[in-house]
Amino acid sequence: MRLTRRGRAVLVFVVAVLALGVLWLGTRAVSLAADGVVVPSHAGLPWVVVGQGDTLWSIADAVSPGDDADTVVREIMRINGLSSSLIHTGTRLYVPGGEIRLAE
Structure with missing residues (x-):
């Protein structure tokens, strides 16, 4: 299977968007942790x-x-x-x- 020039560009674009999304989610989690936001545990709560x-x-x-x-x-x-x-x-x-x- 051969990718055309346009196909390669689309593939690179999709991979870049996915990578940026993962990076954003990671920085968001670090930011919340730095702000002291803790995801509460519901264990034992009614x-x-x-x-x-x-x-x-x-x-x-x-x-x-x-x-x-x-x-x-x-x-x-x-x-x-x-x-x-x-x-x-x-x-x-x-x-x-x-x-x-x-x-x-």
Whole structure:
């Protein structure tokens, strides 16, 4: 099989784009590590599945009744790596340890 001049150029371009993508991902991981961002371990943490109409605040109230809901919401977001409070039905969320009391 012979590659034409155009075929070789396309092949070099594709390999270069892939190499740059791998390089970017590597530098991104190093940057996150340098910033102290640690991917949390979910080992041993209880989890809930988001139901229709659930919000982070309703989940926070259910898993830590009596605690400050905003603090628990921030902890849930941190544990799950969420950048916003938007959650979707069916999503599994890890929650701070404790007894879980969600309404069915």
